[in-house]
Amino acid sequence: MRNFKKFAAIAAASMLALSAxxxxxxxxxxxxTDDGGDAASTxxxxxxxxxxxxxxxxxxxxxxxxxxxxxxxxxxxxxxxxxxxxxxxxxxxxxxxxxxxxxxxxxxxxxxxxxxxxxxxxxxxxxxxxxxxxxxxxxxxxxxxxxxxxxxxNTAEAAFLAGYLAAGVSETGTVATFGGMQIPSVAIFMDGFVDGVDYYNEQKGTDVQVLGWDKEGQTGAFTNSFDDQTLGKQQAQQFLDQGADVIMPVAGPVGLGAAAAIQETGDAYFIGVDSDWYETAPDYGEFILTSVMKEIxxxxxxxxxxxxxxxxxxxxxxxTLENGGVGLAPYHDMDSAVSDELKSEIEEITEQIKSGEIVVETPNAP
Structure with missing residues (x-):
């Protein structure tokens, strides 16, 4: 695992105060918004x-x-x-x-x-x-x-790739995920992530462990909040203390707390969800491995x-991966941390999921 430079923690993301x-x-x-560009008025x-x-x-x-x-x-x-x-x-x-x-x-x-x-x-x-x-x-x-x-x-498909990637870059043999609330649109990420790690273990004969989610039992770690970044930081720190060196929060802004914990530790990777966190949370870009994106x-x-x-x-x-509705973000600053072999494997698995050769199953599928 590369040693990340430590730099000052950023201020929490500002929220607009308007209500109802x-x-x-x-x-x-x-x-x-802008003035509507060059489109004719409709x-x-x-x-x-x-x-x-x-x-x-x-x-x-x-x-x-x-x-x-x-x-x-x-x-x-x-x-x-x-x-x-x-x-x-x-x-x-x-x-x-x-x-x-x-x-x-x-x-x-x-x-x-x-x-x-x-x-x-x-x-x-x-x-x-x-x-x-x-x-x-x-x-x-x-x-x-x-x-x-x-x-x-169907974010399980892209999260499967993220799980495989996480297992491939982990040096401790322990990775983690947690959610904001236990709802299908959150658990589906965690399902795919676990399956991707399991597939890596199956292919490589390894035993990378996942903290925070038991897919079979549908039980795991949740902050029960999408807003309180302190809870995200606490949860991530627990995982770091247990040896996790890759963490994927599925918790909206709460994930910023997890990113802050990783930033302070300086020796773990972060995987974002929904959007490309390298673009939306650039202050953490030095250790954002990738993001599981929904093209919302x-x-x-x-x-x-x-x-x-x-x-x-x-x-x-x-x-889906096939229609471009979900996918993995680029590795950005972490590109050198992902071997050419692992990159090729991720690309191959992507095509196998698209073709149906690999079917990612989840009880939380839409």
Whole structure:
């Protein structure tokens, strides 16, 4: 394991303070947008409601927001946003988007499911989207709403690659993962990660251990928060103390706490999720091995395009390695830490998953 330079811990990611309020796209800041580029104006308004992490979460809220901005620029639509600071904001924010005349309302995260479902039933002429979760009934069975589309991702496929990579670079023979909450969109990362490590062990005759998740028992380490970075730092430090030298948090901004712990230790790797953390958390770039990415931005833009075209349907968007909806980020500064042999193996496994030669199975699949 390379020795990382130690440098001062960065300040926690700043969160926008607005709560339960909406803004149109010309408000400026991260809750606003540019002037719409060169696209002709379209009489269509698409809106997004954030999860409690806020637009600056360096994760799935920010990715969804970027998709809205890309759609505004490319399609000439009007954009609206409502930022949530707590669970109590979800329903009021969805209602405010309905009142603001949005043609489409997309909620980010599974906690928006019920407010969106209620709004979809009450407003059959409007289109709705739910990022990172599906709609279910009271018994947790899949529920299809004619005017609501789930935007989900089979991140187990990309996390499988991350697990194989983690096992391949680990010098201690111990790697780790933990989640923010035990929900399918979190556990699916952890499932794939464990399977990737297991596959590495199978292929190499090694015994790399995974801390933080038992796939078979579906039990493991969770901070029960996507916001409290202190909890992420504490959890990561526990893993470091147990010898883990690669950690993959699946916990939104809580992952920044884990990154801070690794930074202070200076002798472990970090794997990000949702977006490319080398780009979204550049102060930690010196030890970010890679990231398991969901192309949330593309899924949002695709869904808005369907609305503008008049071809919106409830058929789910499912991101996979094959369609480019999930993938591994570049190694960036860590490129030299990954051997050419390991890089080739990752590329080969990627193609085998795409072709179906390797099937990544998970009870949390979308």
């Amino acid at each position: 309020c909406s803004s149109d796209s010309d408000d400026g800041g991260n809750g606003g 009489d269509y308004k698409a809106c997004i409601v954030s999860d409690a992490g806020g637009w600056d979460d360096r994760s799935f809220n920010e990715s969804a927001y970027n998709g809205l901005m890309a759609a505004e620029d490319a399609l000439g639509i009007e954009a609206g946003t409502a930022e949530s600071s707590s669970d109590a904001d979800f329903a009021p924010n969805v209602e405010s988007m309905v009142a603001d005349g949005c043609d489409m309302i997309i909620g980010v995260g599974f906690l928006l499911e019920q407010p969106l479902e209620d709004a979809a039933n009450a407003n059959p002429d409007l289109a709705f989207g739910l990022v990172d979760a599906t709609f279910t009934d009271a018994d947790s069975n899949p529920l299809e709403l004619e005017n609501a589309r789930p935007l989900v991702f 931005s593309a899924s949002v833009q695709d869904t808005i395009q369907l609305g503008v075209d008049g071809s919106f349907s409830s058929e789910p968007y499912i991101g």
